[in-house]
Amino acid sequence: MDLKALFSTKLSEVLKGSLTTKEIYSLIETPKNDEHGDLAFPCFQLAKIQKISPIEIAKQLASQINDTVFSKIDAVGPYVNIFFSKKELGKAIINPILHQEQNYGSSEIGKEKTVVLDLSSPNIAKPFSMGHLRSTVIGNAIANLAKKCGYRTVKINHIGDWGTQFGKLIVAYHRWGNEEAVAANPIGELFHLYVRFHQEAEKNPYLEDEGRAAFKKLENGDSEYLKLWESFRNESLRAFKSIYDLLSIEFDSFQGEAFYNDKMDEIVQMLKEQSLLELSDGAEVVRLDEQQIPPCLIKKSDGATLYATRDLAAALFRQREYKFDEALYIVGQEQTIHFQQVKGVLKKLGYVWAEQMEHIPFGLILQHGKKMSTRKGRVILLEDVLNEAIKLAKKNIVEKNPGIHNPDEVANAVGVGAVIFHDLKNDRMNNIEFSLRDMLTFEGETGPYVQYTNARAHSILRKYKGTDVCFEGLDDDESWDVLKLLNEFPRIIERSYKQYAPSILAKYLIHVSQAFNKYYGKIRILAEDEHLQSRVSIVKAVTIVLTEGLQLLGMKAPKEM
Known part of the structure; x- marks a missing residue:
């Protein structure tokens, strides 16, 4: 679900042709501070057309927009700030992910091409x-x-x-x-x-x-x-x-x-x-x-x-x-x-x-x-780097999880994945300084960090005693932050391809991992209450997006680390 498109449509219904839906969409911003809303519409362009103060237009629009998808609509200076209904839209976001699983994020922009x-x-x-x-x-x-x-x-x-x-x-x-x-x-x-x-x-x-x-x-x-x-x-x-x-x-x-x-x-x-x-x-x-x-x-x-x-x-x-x-x-x-x-x-x-x-x-x-120069003999052999990365990854994994069932397989996935991610997280036009140590850390913006986040989410799913998951709605900010990011996955994939920029996807996976780890740190996910299934459904959705995202980058996504 494209939340900007949803907001654009609702604004278009009120504006009645002053701006096209496409023009409205291009103007919508995401506030830097979550306290200012999920999305914001600046009224300066409308002010030029209607010859009215943008502050006045913001007040008028805020009073005219009325829909259950919004929990709150504020006029803040020349901006209309909106807050989405977390419960209402949470279902519309999570259910397609759980239903489509690995097909989530697929599109047909390249059909028959x-x-x-x-x-x-x-x-x-x-x-x-x-x-x-x-x-x-x-x-x-x-x-x-x-x-x-x-x-x-x-x-x-x-x-x-x-x-x-x-x-x-x-x-x-x-x-x-x-x-x-x-x-x-x-x-x-x-x-x-x-x-x-x-x-x-x-x-x-x-x-x-x-x-x-x-x-x-x-x-x-x-x-x-x-x-x-x-x-x-x-x-x-x-x-x-x-x-x-x-x-x-x-x-x-x-x-x-x-x-x-x-x-x-x-x-x-x-x-x-x-x-x-x-x-x-x-x-x-x-x-x-x-x-x-x-x-x-x-x-x-x-x-x-x-x-x-x-x-x-x-x-x-x-x-x-x-x-x-x-x-x-x-x-x-x-x-x-x-x-x-x-x-x-x-x-x-x-x-x-x-x-x-x-x-x-x-x-x-x-x-x-x-x-590096082959003529001058100044090279680092890729095979040596990959083997060294696998060796160091195995050392780290066995130290953290001595009882892991398949240490060699996981070490291979993490070591090779670390080298791949270290490259792809950077804008492709940037030069990259080779550093095996930076590649393999389990913290910060690295491949092992994203893989470990995914493995942690899988660990929660293994501990869950239920057989089904169903999202019935949550109101907390932490879960909403995760949901909004998961919702962006299809657009991230299209943008990454259209700009030939895997770094867009790599950075997105870091943001999803950070949001999920914040959620995990603040919320007792497996607490036995009426929201248990909703919380677990978020965890499952995170594993679906992280696994698919890592595979698109050419990496493996071990379920245990």
């Missing part, structure tokens, strides 16, 4: 570092939100398995590689070779030319180079899978950059036919001056293709394959111009669906205030 999401996309032959976490968990949460809103989702892991870096890696392997060492520790050894290449190239710049030449041979189908590249790719995917399993994330496609090798000629030919290609220092580019974007490089002077060429081919393939209504690229903010160029070229080719392509940028995860 498809959204394709390009996320995670690590480079093969390099370790999966903390730097890859953001695209992975932000993209997964957005996909979950889209599905909750009724969209068909297609999650694509556009693996970085092509490009000049593989020429460099092949050169490094031939110069310094050891077949047995690579077989024993593929990712670690290949990463070591990649870092060494860049260290040596600083002293010997000709290595860069050697790397580019090796990639050109790879592009031209050299059998030895292709065999090496394929082994790098297979070993990398095996290593990545163990991390995705830890995160409980699945993909619909692992079609990486190499998949589009035979699909780029069509794009290049289209650009030629429409006279969009120009020579610039020997390279072929598409100028985007009218869009005030730098030229998009399609082919280097040696004829080698680039990220843009492959992304153009990928966009065209995805539109043909999935007929997407939205295509979301969850990629760091440093790629903003790249995606503007890709979109700009597609628009010049006449593809109107390019307007549905959206780059979803995000900030960096920093280590001691610095960006």
Whole structure:
């Protein structure tokens, strides 16, 4: 139930067309202090229309609104402040939650629409570092939100398995590689070779030319180079899978950059036919001056293709394959111009669906205030972080609850969830300083705090001796604070998706947890009186919302901690 919409409708009936219901809705505010009401309507806009003092208008409206859904209506200066009837509206809020359970918050805004999401996309032959976490968990949460809103989702892991870096890696392997060492520790050894290449190239710049030449041979189908590249790719995917399993994330496609090798000629030919290609220092580019974007490089002077060429081919393939209504690229903010160029070229080719392509940028995860770098070997491995988080979570859980039945399962849910939540609670455009200690605390704005709140609510339900719950109405402020928040869940989900901002949902779950813990601290929930079932029904509704909210963020919600 949208309480603002309810208030808007009642005001509209009294105002009789002075403002539309939509205009009224946009003006309604939520008072900062609960003592001033649940909602407030400022009368300044009406004062301009009616040429009457806003204070006088507030008095008139307060006297004219009369409905059982309001327990109190006050004119306070130029504002009409309303208090809802807690008992009356409490039933209308709680019953749909209890009835729908995990379907609560679902919508149909995406009905019969498809959204394709390009996320995670690590480079093969390099370790999966903390730097890859953001695209992975932000993209997964957005996909979950889209599905909750009724969209068909297609999650694509556009693996970085092509490009000049593989020429460099092949050169490094031939110069310094050891077949047995690579077989024993593929990712670690290949990463070591990649870092060494860049260290040596600083002293010997000709290595860069050697790397580019090796990639050109790879592009031209050299059998030895292709065999090496394929082994790098297979070993990398095996290593990545163990991390995705830890995160409980699945993909619909692992079609990486190499998949589009035979699909780029069509794009290049289209650009030629429409006279969009120009020579610039020997390279072929598409100028985007009218869009005030730098030229998009399609082919280097040696004829080698680039990220843009492959992304153009990928966009065209995805539109043909999935007929997407939205295509979301969850990629760091440093790629903003790249995606503007890709979109700009597609628009010049006449593809109107390019307007549905959206780059979803995000900030960096920093280590001691610095960006992580694979070239310089300055990385924190995500798998190490997840395993350490699980280990520390188990230590905390066993200390707090020595008799817990499934400590390993719960530790996994809490440790991994702590890492995910620490990322998602932040606005995606903000940079985040890596801190395992901050992630794992059971207090404050953390994943374990929300999970523990949910487990505490489940513990109350286990102690409840009744078989059914039914909300018959409560009048206390603490329960009303919880109810108002639970009521917002459907709108929070829509807003989180429309703004591509899982942080909105994460912060909301913190507020629900805080309100419930305040309620738990002040009210004897299991007291044997006539309001017992109503109080327990609130507890159950809290577990439904917290569990579903955590799952939408890509986290597990253990019932015991």
